[in-house]
Amino acid sequence: MSEQHHHPNYKKIYITLVILLAISVAGPHLGIVWLTLITAFGIALVKANLVVQNFMHLRWEKRIMKWMLATSLILMFLFFAGVSPDVMHHTGHQWVNQAALAATARGIEPLHEAEVAEAAAAEAPAATTETAAAPAQQAFDAKGQFQTVCATCHGTTGEGNGPGAAALDPKPANFTDPAFWKDKTDDVLIKAIREGGASVGKSPLMPAWGALYDQAKAEALLAYIKTLKKG
């Protein structure tokens, strides 16, 4: 057998790889997101290419091997293209992934609370100043929660025309309509939010969000939703 193939300067390539590694580790410290993505993944591609071409000798390999590997890569991208719309997005034309939406909303809150808990623990001696500051930090972002969790069905303006609404019958409530607000007490609305539509004689398509929102948070949400009313 013994095909004579070239041996590039392996040491030079190795040193290049290490330098690229150092750059990719330093990237995030500059704090620029798009730059980090370039240094992290762009460099990964460059490093992988260096290893595959020179260490694995793909440069000097028969062409059919390059085709075979390209085919594998293409199949992998096909898989990604086919599956990602269902996984990366949590709503579609005909469906809503409520579990994923709830998980996302659940996940975003603890991040905030963890920061607040840390800040509180660090400032424990300065009790009075801290209790004054804490409520401000702990302000529940009702608008943010509405946009993340509720708007999927109720729409960003609360008109009941969110992307998920297409799949729903009856349609989600339209908060902009004064008629909606005429015959409903705060208690009933908070119950609908926390225990679901069926608990107040409405559609079971409205999920129960009580696990995410306690009484206080539900009240804050309701206060925000009221601002969506027109007229």
Added chain:
Amino acid sequence: MQKPIATTRSATGIPTGRLAVWWVLASEVVIFGGLLASYVMHRLGHPEWANAAAGTNTWIGAFNTFVLLSSSFTAVLAHQAAEHGDGKQAARYLFMTIGGAATFILVKSAEWTHEIREGFTITANGFWSFYYTAAGLHAMHVIAGAIVMAFVARDAARGRELQRVELIGIYWHFVDVVWIFLFPLLYIAK
């Protein structure tokens, strides 16, 4: 009895042994590529995973990347030595590569022990599930590769089956390339 020789040409013109290793790698591209692609699509859909991802230690990841890069270097030097017919030198380089593999696994064990003690287990949440599955599948490939490499090195030291040094080297570089992508995904672009 005729021993099957994997050094003869196949229909592609590539020696059968090397062709076989490339076939393995082609399928591994879809396995690891699929796993990493799955991670990417889930990660993009769950911005809140940034909270969990903050728990990985970038310096440990970088050190392990350096270890694997260096082991790829010694593996290709082993190939060069084998090409020159120097089985003993090739074996020496291969044992260095195995040393790199052992270092990688030891560091990973310490890293995972610490993370598990902090409560970051494979069932903690989606991010950690992917983290342990992807890095774990990779680590299994590292261990399997190191074991095979030991057998190849033993033969090479006796001047036998030197063509296998290149083959185990190709597999080893692939293990390195997978980690080259795992590292930024799990440790940098959090």
